[in-house]
Ligand code: NAI
């Protein structure tokens with residue numbers, strides 16, 4: 001007997017960075033919403049993936065253009081988490097986040113992929129002062145090569161919609177941890193439950209075109225204007241950092257340091273690298 005047709009709104013969904021921290025959170029949350037879920041990560045990371053019913057594994061290095069083209073064949077939508085996820089010297093960021101993202105969008109264009117949900121980051125605007133209210137319309141102020149690579153990704157997403165019709169939602173995710181870790185997290189935290197709902201909304205909202213949205217829970221102390229983008233996505237958070245406010249108010253880097261003053265937090269303590277690659 002053949003099984004009845006699935007009512008899942010998404011056909012074949014590719015999750016990159018599936019073996020990473022958020023990949024392992026999002027895979028089970030996305031599985032019921034697609035007909036087929038492909039889990040991809042670096043070959044060396046595939047052991048971290050727990051096999052689950054209805055999923056298929058696809059090892060792939062995003063730096064390998066031909067492999068990424070094979071990966072995207074038949075894919076309707078992508079949740080793109082793969083890449084370097086912290087501040088690092090330029091070279092690894094160039095390979096995974098800049099070249100890798102170019103390979104992904106080129107492959108999406110060739111495959112006719114409908115939509116990419118791109119895990120951008122709050123570090124695109126990490127040099128704004130903590131407490132300053134900003135929106136996706138404000139000028140970017142990346143706080144390092146990592147944030148800069150996410151800004152490149154947003155530019156690429158814009159280009160591939162305007163020229164080739166590949167839709168993108170770029171989520172400037174805040175701090176996606178089980179609980180907010182410190183005072184900054186009272187503004188930046190997004191619960192795993194809210195993140196999963198935001199990603200699902202980003203995959204299914206009609207006619208998003210190219211959209212940038214901050215990703216946080218319903219934090220009373222948040223810094224980011226989320227109204228217009230969340231309305232377009234039909235997203236409403238269920239969680240808030242407020243229950244941790246008293247406990248975390250005094251958990252922060254030394255007052256006056258860049259990490260305490262600027263929205264990017266401890267990423268401002270990393271670099272310059274002086275690793276010689278600029279002169280090579
Ligand atoms: P993670 O570092 O745990 O996972 C990233 C995954 O990408 C890893 O499994 C890694 O093996 C894979 N990867 C790295 N280079 C690759 C390459 N060349 N080819 C294929 N795969 C590669 O990061 P996490 O925390 O799960 O974050 C997921 C995404 O969300 C990242 O893009 C990160 O920048 C973004 N993000 C995460 C936030 C958070 O709070 N965790 C906040 C803002 C953005």
Ligand code: 15L
Pocket residue numbers: 085086120121122123173174175176188264265
């Ligand atoms: C990010 O973009 C990082 O991937 C994650 O490790 C956190 O540091 C997060 O931002 C944050 O700003 O808290």
